[in-house]
Amino acid sequence: MIKMTINDRQVQVDASATVLQAARKIGIDIPTLCHLELDCFEVEHRMGSCRVCVVEIEGRPNLAPACCTPVLEGMVVRTNTMRAINARRTILDLLLSDHPKDCLTCEKNGNCNLQELAGELGLHRILYSGEMSNYPVDLANESIVRDLNKCIMCRRCETACNTMQTVGILSGVRRGFEAVVAPSEERPLSDTKCVFCGQCVAACPVGALSAMNRTYDVWRALNDPDKTVVVQTAPAVRVAVGEEFGLEPGTIATGKLVAALRHLGFDKVFDTDFAADLTIMEETTELIGRLKKSENLPILTSCCPGWVKFFEHQFPGLIHIPSTAKSPQQMFGAVAKSYYAEKIGVQPENLVVVSVMPCLAKKYEASREEFSRNGVRDVDIVISTRELASMCKEAGVVFEHLEDEDFDRPLGESSGAGVIFGASGGVLEAALRTTADWLAGEDLSNLDFVEVRGMKGIRDATVTVAGMELKVAISSGLGNARRLLESIQKGEAEYHAIEIMACPGGCLNGGGQPYIHGDTKILEKRRQAIYREDANKPVRKSHLNPDIQKLYQEFLGEPGSPRAHELLHTKYNPRNNF
Amino acid sequence: MIENAKHLREHALELGMRQAKGPRTRILVSMGTCGIAADTEPVLAALREEISRRDLQDVFEVVETGCMGLCHSEPSIEVVDGVEGTMTLYGNVVPGQAAAIIEAGPYEAAGVEVLERTWYCPENEENTNGALQARVVLRNSGRIDPENLDSYLIAGGYQGLARALTEMSPEEVGGEVRESGLRGRGGGGFPTGMKWGFAAARKARDKFVVCNADEGDPGAFMDRAVLEGDPHCVLEAMAIAGYAVGASQGIIYIRAEYPLAIKRLRKAIEQARENGFLGSGIMGGKFSFDIDIKYGAGAFVCGEETALIHSIEGHRGEPTFKPPFPAVSGLWKAPTVVNNVETFANVPAIIRRGADWFKQIGLPECTGTKVFALAGKVSKVGLVEVPMGATLHDIVYGVGGGIRDGREFKAVQTGGPSGGCLKADHLQTPITYETLRALDSMMGSGGMIVMDSDDCMVNVAKFFLDFTLDESCGKCTPCRIGNKRLHEMLTEVCAGRGTQETLAKLKNLSHTIKDTALCGLGQTSPNPVLSTMLQFEDEYREHIEDKKCRAGVCRHLISYVINDDCVGCTLCARNCPVDCISGQRREKHEIDQDKCIKCGVCHSLCKFHAIDKR
Amino acid sequence: MTKNRVRPTGPIGSDGVINQEPKKRQELADYMSGLNLGDDRDRNRGFLIQCLHKAQELFGYLPESVQLFVADRLGLHLSEVYGVISFYSYFTTVPVGRYRINVCMGTACFVRGADRVLEEFKRHLGIDDGETSENGKFSLGGLRCVGACSLAPVVMVNDKVYGNVAPDKVPDIINDCQ
Numbered sequence A: 001m002i003k004m005t006i007n008d009r010q011v012q013v014d015a016s017a018t019v020l021q022a023a024r025k026i027g028i029d030i031p032t033l034c035h036l037e038l039d040c041f042e043v044e045h046r047m048g049s050c051r052v053c054v055v056e057i058e059g060r061p062n063l064a065p066a067c068c069t070p071v072l073e074g075m076v077v078r079t080n081t082m083r084a085i086n087a088r089r090t091i092l093d094l095l096l097s098d099h100p101k102d103c104l105t106c107e108k109n110g111n112c113n114l115q116e117l118a119g120e121l122g123l124h125r126i127l128y129s130g131e132m133s134n135y136p137v138d139l140a141n142e143s144i145v146r147d148l149n150k151c152i153m154c155r156r157c158e159t160a161c162n163t164m165q166t167v168g169i170l171s172g173v174r175r176g177f178e179a180v181v182a183p184s185e186e187r188p189l190s191d192t193k194c195v196f197c198g199q200c201v202a203a204c205p206v207g208a209l210s211a212m213n214r215t216y217d218v219w220r221a222l223n224d225p226d227k228t229v230v231v232q233t234a235p236a237v238r239v240a241v242g243e244e245f246g247l248e249p250g251t252i253a254t255g256k257l258v259a260a261l262r263h264l265g266f267d268k269v270f271d272t273d274f275a276a277d278l279t280i281m282e283e284t285t286e287l288i289g290r291l292k293k294s295e296n297l298p299i300l301t302s303c304c305p306g307w308v309k310f311f312e313h314q315f316p317g318l319i320h321i322p323s324t325a326k327s328p329q330q331m332f333g334a335v336a337k338s339y340y341a342e343k344i345g346v347q348p349e350n351l352v353v354v355s356v357m358p359c360l361a362k363k364y365e366a367s368r369e370e371f372s373r374n375g376v377r378d379v380d381i382v383i384s385t386r387e388l389a390s391m392c393k394e395a396g397v398v399f400e401h402l403e404d405e406d407f408d409r410p411l412g413e414s415s416g417a418g419v420i421f422g423a424s425g426g427v428l429e430a431a432l433r434t435t436a437d438w439l440a441g442e443d444l445s446n447l448d449f450v451e452v453r454g455m456k457g458i459r460d461a462t463v464t465v466a467g468m469e470l471k472v473a474i475s476s477g478l479g480n481a482r483r484l485l486e487s488i489q490k491g492e493a494e495y496h497a498i499e500i501m502a503c504p505g506g507c508l509n510g511g512g513q514p515y516i517h518g519d520t521k522i523l524e525k526r527r528q529a530i531y532r533e534d535a536n537k538p539v540r541k542s543h544l545n546p547d548i549q550k551l552y553q554e555f556l557g558e559p560g561s562p563r564a565h566e567l568l569h570t571k572y573n574p575r576n577n578f
Numbered sequence B: 001m002i003e004n005a006k007h008l009r010e011h012a013l014e015l016g017m018r019q020a021k022g023p024r025t026r027i028l029v030s031m032g033t034c035g036i037a038a039d040t041e042p043v044l045a046a047l048r049e050e051i052s053r054r055d056l057q058d059v060f061e062v063v064e065t066g067c068m069g070l071c072h073s074e075p076s077i078e079v080v081d082g083v084e085g086t087m088t089l090y091g092n093v094v095p096g097q098a099a100a101i102i103e104a105g106p107y108e109a110a111g112v113e114v115l116e117r118t119w120y121c122p123e124n125e126e127n128t129n130g131a132l133q134a135r136v137v138l139r140n141s142g143r144i145d146p147e148n149l150d151s152y153l154i155a156g157g158y159q160g161l162a163r164a165l166t167e168m169s170p171e172e173v174g175g176e177v178r179e180s181g182l183r184g185r186g187g188g189g190f191p192t193g194m195k196w197g198f199a200a201a202r203k204a205r206d207k208f209v210v211c212n213a214d215e216g217d218p219g220a221f222m223d224r225a226v227l228e229g230d231p232h233c234v235l236e237a238m239a240i241a242g243y244a245v246g247a248s249q250g251i252i253y254i255r256a257e258y259p260l261a262i263k264r265l266r267k268a269i270e271q272a273r274e275n276g277f278l279g280s281g282i283m284g285g286k287f288s289f290d291i292d293i294k295y296g297a298g299a300f301v302c303g304e305e306t307a308l309i310h311s312i313e314g315h316r317g318e319p320t321f322k323p324p325f326p327a328v329s330g331l332w333k334a335p336t337v338v339n340n341v342e343t344f345a346n347v348p349a350i351i352r353r354g355a356d357w358f359k360q361i362g363l364p365e366c367t368g369t370k371v372f373a374l375a376g377k378v379s380k381v382g383l384v385e386v387p388m389g390a391t392l393h394d395i396v397y398g399v400g401g402g403i404r405d406g407r408e409f410k411a412v413q414t415g416g417p418s419g420g421c422l423k424a425d426h427l428q429t430p431i432t433y434e435t436l437r438a439l440d441s442m443m444g445s446g447g448m449i450v451m452d453s454d455d456c457m458v459n460v461a462k463f464f465l466d467f468t469l470d471e472s473c474g475k476c477t478p479c480r481i482g483n484k485r486l487h488e489m490l491t492e493v494c495a496g497r498g499t500q501e502t503l504a505k506l507k508n509l510s511h512t513i514k515d516t517a518l519c520g521l522g523q524t525s526p527n528p529v530l531s532t533m534l535q536f537e538d539e540y541r542e543h544i545e546d547k548k549c550r551a552g553v554c555r556h557l558i559s560y561v562i563n564d565d566c567v568g569c570t571l572c573a574r575n576c577p578v579d580c581i582s583g584q585r586r587e588k589h590e591i592d593q594d595k596c597i598k599c600g601v602c603h604s605l606c607k608f609h610a611i612d613k614r
Numbered sequence C: 001m002t003k004n005r006v007r008p009t010g011p012i013g014s015d016g017v018i019n020q021e022p023k024k025r026q027e028l029a030d031y032m033s034g035l036n037l038g039d040d041r042d043r044n045r046g047f048l049i050q051c052l053h054k055a056q057e058l059f060g061y062l063p064e065s066v067q068l069f070v071a072d073r074l075g076l077h078l079s080e081v082y083g084v085i086s087f088y089s090y091f092t093t094v095p096v097g098r099y100r101i102n103v104c105m106g107t108a109c110f111v112r113g114a115d116r117v118l119e120e121f122k123r124h125l126g127i128d129d130g131e132t133s134e135n136g137k138f139s140l141g142g143l144r145c146v147g148a149c150s151l152a153p154v155v156m157v158n159d160k161v162y163g164n165v166a167p168d169k170v171p172d173i174i175n176d177c178q
Ligand SMILES: Cc1cc2nc3c(=O)[nH]c(=O)nc-3n(C[C@H](O)[C@H](O)[C@H](O)COP(=O)(O)O)c2cc1C
Pocket: B183, B184, B185, B186, B187, B188, B189, B190, B192, B212, B213, B214, B215, B216, B217, B300, B301, B302, B303, B304, B305, B306, B338, B339, B340, B341, B343, B344, B445, B519, B520, B521
């Protein structure tokens, strides 16, 4: 611990702290833009490049960036002098002088750190106007829009993509006024091995990276009298969407969510959790099959499209080990366009399946060729949690005041196992619940595998199911996935089953979720909400979901049947690793 | 292979005797990049040819040396006669003069330009003739054959290293350097011994010694001259530094634009390894040290030490915030000493001759010498090395011979793009890191550009910003966008569109950039603006209020007009690139002002002074 | 000194230059296998810039297929390699002309009128600095101090240095390039 003074107040902080941390400790805020810390994922982005956090330090000739200046014994800091405030204002002025001031029509409107800063610093006029950057907007993929004219060069996306995800798409390119962050040769993302996880979008403080907005397509479908429009909503959406309406982080808003979707005009409101249960049926069958033959292990989960694209590019040698089960979103689509369409007597092309996802990669996933039949996509439109919130606002749905409603059946019925798909470790735990029951041949009462839960990037555990020791591992965040896979390739570790999620923490931290702006406490609250939701469910094992059982009886036959294979399984393609 | 320090001394002695017994006259030919560019090769060939034609190989030895620093008189050669003891410097030599030079031998050849030998005093001589220059850094450049290790050994090479390894502990070596008062010549002036001390104090498996040979300052070529003319001295210094801080690996980061320096360094490293000055168990002792070369790729900011480290690591050359300083956590997070070439070049002499000797040179608070690349409108452009505390006047008028073409001195720009301009009032100021900083300028690496009344100070400031804009890494806001805005405002002023508000904004923004930029590049980039605004306020005012550029440089503010002296010779009309001059032969011509691009061709061609520049 | 940048068309690496010149490809491969590459990706990265120098020396420029080759062998992402290439003005991703005309833009040359010389070249060649003429004959650029300041303004054409270049000497220099 060291002692120092900030704005004439004494503060004691850890010797490894920064001036910013010390100031925040005593309730003094210093604005930041480029700085990003995701403590629970050990991500620390201390670029020190935007310079809006400059403060005065006695004895130093220049202003110092609070975010990366280490504290020293006896240091005397002033954060609010004329000199510091004017400097910040000038920095902001410069940033805005090379920034399209399009707030009113910007994806980030109301959620933008730069906009907020401009509000706080009360800059009323831009003094230093001049030439502005001019980049073409990258609209060439399903998931992400890159409008680098709004980029402030904080490089947070670079850290997200390269350090955290180790996908390695983004790099600073060129230099000086022309410097910007882009893929190689400044190609569009669609030309690269980007997995569309959207973690760069989540990291971007401004509107330079944003989600491809599909709300207009949804409105059009909803207003088309020839179409039947059904919606599925992913597990992680219900514990986050409330944040967009001022509800406490960690609020379970399932009932309100259903009500809101009905307000918007969807014909049926279904649940991806139903399909998550279905996924477990297929994946567990596969797992038990492999365990029995003791071959092709470990099995890797495959419900995260970001992860799927990642291994297709970067670990093509391993493409035989992930489960062939489709993701819940795509299983839902496939079942909706066959079983359900048949049931209600609608042609698949007249049934529009909309997904509400925490995820940007799901937008891309739904567009993969193998996920359509006869030119009809299984999932037609994917919107993110944030897009759903904005639709509600557009339509005047006062979300926070809605009465709870229930999902429609049959594709809305789910177990607690389906819900926990939204958190890292959930898929594996859901699979373990079913595996244990099936291997033991009974309905076991011990179904909480708490050892696989948590936020840590790589976790492993040995669990005993029906007298069998299963070694399992969980990783979230692609950087961790890479480390785990490499250790397996090197033979340093052996597992039976591994769950991998592209986003650190799992889907609850997906690229389409409400922005957390570095506040990882929000993630923990979402996580706890998911497990609360699970605990509240009457049915907590996938194979006990009555509508799932019915689906197999009426339509699919057995898990792993030829029909199930045709509809619910997929193939992977090795792709270029550049 | 040199087995130990004693062996080295004996070997050097023996080499010296062998040389004394060799040809009596040595002809030193300045073969740096600069000399070669000035066509020294044919002169060299002619000298060799002449000697062999006359069969005088036993009398004359031709030595290709590095740069002598006599840019103004390249090709230059020096004839050193072992018997008469004479040393004759010839300048602007052409191949045709080879015969006369050989003919004259130790005596001054007729018809060849002889340069004053008082031009400088070498390190190993008493300065009896009041030479303004004292050569420590450049002690060997232009005097030895840089590609020949023996040549370096005769000049006392590797004696410093030998002394350090055999007579001193690492702490004592560091102490000697600290005691000498040597400060970093890369621009910052940070005490070298202190820097070494930080690195020495760290416990680490790996430590590195890095030589910063990036020399990106446009118009500076001191380091190049050292590397081309005396590469071994840098190797020796790095090994000494390695010993002092406990590093076993050295890296020279050199800009790719210096092919000759690279070639000579590679050769020197090889020779040093072969002879036991580098590698494992140097001079038969326990200390091991080796050196690698890494190349830059055209980025000025890579001269900044953290950027340089990133560049070595294979990254974009973007600086990072300090602390941590490289001496604590540098290359691959290991303690790393980064020093400039010129800083290193002082070290062997300091260890060989002691801190006390070094301290006598220069001023107490600022010891030793400084090399400047003197260029621009001065008569004798060249590389000069003067004791710290010499005045601008000494350099410009003493060494530099005053302003060329008898024009009037206007300003000296020091410190390159980080520096500022000094004017006539400052000619008597003794030059130190501090005095220059007090004048909003910088010592920088040693570029010194002399300007006369033909130079527009607003335009000069704009030129440096052009440079910064191009070379900014783009990482931090004030430098990336701020310098762009400064440049735009200066462009406005040069175009006659500036206002009082422009001036106020220029000043404010400059101060903010200085105050907030991440690295030294941005922190100093507004210096040329601030210092010209301070020293030449009236010129700015004229651009804004009178829409005039007194130097006639800013094109928007000048026009070319043909006066009545025109005799109608048509020369201008025939040469105007845009054909905007009309007129009949033998009649007064006229310039179409709307079309004229103000290239000035007509003005410089007219033999009748009939074109006025306004 | 802005750099020429043409966004490649077609899939990544489809320029195929690396395979059109098997000898050079081999030489580059040999050079890289001669490096002291280990398991540590970060340490290997330290060889990147010298590999790019070598590759540019061989191929004259660094098209995407060559970048890919280097990236692959060093275990780097293509974006990292491109990020580096686009940072350093020495590297180019487009072919340069047979005659590389570089006007010294160092301070000494500047105060002796190098900017006017550059203007003249631009006008005569019809290209901007950083560009290559359509017939692939000339590239125009600036560089910073060749260390021949006494001859300012200085122009370099490939390796040849022209000193004391007044604007009216420009056509002669261009004519020299035959
Ligand atoms: C933009 C910038 C460019 C620099 N360029 C050089 C350079 O070309 N050569 C050099 O030795 N130092 C250069 N420096 C200074 C180095 O950062 C560093 O201080 C120096 O190499 C330390 O060596 P010294 O203590 O021996 O001077 C530069 C600094 C900055 C901020």
